[in-house]
Amino acid sequence: MRDHRGELTGRVAVVTGGSRGIGRALVLALSAAGADVVVAGKSETEDPRLPGTIYSVTAEVRSLGGRALAVKTDVRKEAEVERLIQRTVAEFGRADIVISNAGALWWERVIDTPPKRYDLIWQVNVRAAYLAAYYALPHMVRQGWGHLLTNSPSITTTASPGKAAYMTTKMGMSRLMVGIAAEHEHDNIAANALWPAAPIDTAATRNWGRDKMGEPAQWRRPEIYVDAALEILTSEPRTCTGRMVTDEExxxxxxxxxxxxxxxxxxxQPPLEPLWIDGRAV
Structure with missing residues (x-):
């Protein structure tokens, strides 16, 4: 809806989970706004159920005249996240924007969440966001400019039955962002959490099943999340930080x-029957 072309010229953005879905859409939009982009993820070869790789998205950016770097990254591994930030700075000279988009989805009751699964969603969600921030923040402090953004919701006391274990990790990501925002309020570094108000039409949404995610008519296109993210990321950091908001908001x-x-x-058009998530209709 708004033209951000050129507003991020000279900036460098890192997107984890950048090979498909929201991540791919973010990469393309950030490049269109002028940023050099780093596409991070595990996908190096095509999967029929989850199309797209870090290399295919990088090629898309380059075909449109942008600069992009693909970095294979398992966000569960500290050394690989550290290497991601190091390669970003080595290639482009700085790291201005880091979006922790990679995520592990698990909508099941606690009794149906094995410890191994909980460890995985914790590592991919909240721990990975911490690692990305830990290694990027020193560069942002030196630059006097930076944006950290997580795909996570506002902290609430809503029970979230059937998603309780998962939501501890997602709300942990948001708590991390508001804490970093306060710790770096004088460094011109923003840290925010952005969450879709309704399910986004991605391969992950489709593969998870209609019993969890509803019907396509109840979903929105990835562009709503991307447009909301750009409204945040094109702001001067000190003017938009410590927020936990939905794309709608x-x-x-x-x-x-x-x-x-x-x-x-x-x-x-709006769905006839709204999908309820975490106790509210969207």
Whole structure:
């Protein structure tokens, strides 16, 4: 809805989970806004169920005239996250934006969440966001400019039955962001959490199943999340930090109308039966 071309010229953005879905859309949008982009992820070869690789997305950016670097990264491994940031700075000279988009989805009851599975979602979600911040923050402090962004919700006391274990990791990511925002309020470094108000149409959403994610008519296109992210990331960091917002909330603040928001639904119109997530209709 808003043209951000050129607003991130000279900036360097890292996107984890950048090979498909929201991550790929973020990479392309950041490049269109002028940023050099680093596509981080584990996918080096095509998977029929989850199409896209770090190399295919990098090639897309380059075909459109942007600069991009693919870095194979398992965000569960500290050494690989450290290497990701080091390669970013070695290639482009700085690290301005780090988006912790990689995530492990697990919507099951605690009794149906084995410890091994919980360890995995904790490592991929909250621990990986911590590692990315830990290794990127020194560069951002030296630069006097930086944005950290996680794909995570506002902290609430809602019970979230069937998703309790998962939500501890997602809310942990948000708690990390508001803490970093306070710790670096004088360094011009922003840390924010952004969450989709409704499910986003991605391969992961489709593969998880309709019993968990509803019908496509209840989903929005990835562009709503991307447009919301760019409203945050093109702001001067000190002016937009410590926030835990949905895509709807930030876009409404920035002037999007109800009709504008409706244009993001997969069908082009609001669903007849809204999907309830964490106790509220969306």
């Amino acid at each position: 930030i876009l409404t603040e920035r002037g999007w109308s109800a009709d504008d928001l409706d244009s993001y639904w997969v069908t082009g």
